Amino acid sequence: MDCGSMKTHILTKTAESLGLIPVGTLTVNHQLFGGKGVLNVLHQVYDVNFCATDGSFTKSVRVLDEKKICGIVSRVPKGAVMAELQEKGIEISDSSADDSLEIEILIGGDILGRYLTGRVVQLQSGLTATGTQFGWTVMGLIRSQIHLNNLAMP
Numbered sequence: 001m002d003c004g005s006m007k008t009h010i011l012t013k014t015a016e017s018l019g020l021i022p023v024g025t026l027t028v029n030h031q032l033f034g035g036k037g038v039l040n041v042l043h044q045v046y047d048v049n050f051c052a053t054d055g056s057f058t059k060s061v062r063v064l065d066e067k068k069i070c071g072i073v074s075r076v077p078k079g080a081v082m083a084e085l086q087e088k089g090i091e092i093s094d095s096s097a098d099d100s101l102e103i104e105i106l107i108g109g110d111i112l113g114r115y116l117t118g119r120v121v122q123l124q125s126g127l128t129a130t131g132t133q134f135g136w137t138v139m140g141l142i143r144s145q146i147h148l149n150n151l152a153m154p
Helices: 012-017 080-087
Strands: 009-011 024-031 037-051 058-066 116-122 128-132 135-139
Touching: 009 012, 012 037, 012 058
Parallel strands: 009 058
Antiparallel strands: 024 037, 037 058, 116 128, 128 135
């Protein structure tokens, strides 16, 4: 999930491997951090069925293809954080995934707000678990992993 992304995206290779058929195309001007822009990028548009991890909810969502969504995003570490999530009844879908997996679908600001449930749990580690109709997501930094190097005030 990324409310900073104005659109929801799927990796091009994921759309191809699922055998999705484009329902159209859309030309987009992307504005990136630091004010850089990429103009006139042509995307394939797909309708994708998203469902809750427990199968209780299904929704068709319109997404744009993207060759690369982002770099590698760290998975929730095993150990104390996973134990706390389990203790609180929070199940996440990619907890056992290989750390080298790419993000294949990014839920953007165009639909994110519709699917947030309002359930938010602050974890002792510093992470925040947020409930969506599709399941839980975990975001933030683990306190023990925050390092400030060479911090100097003028």
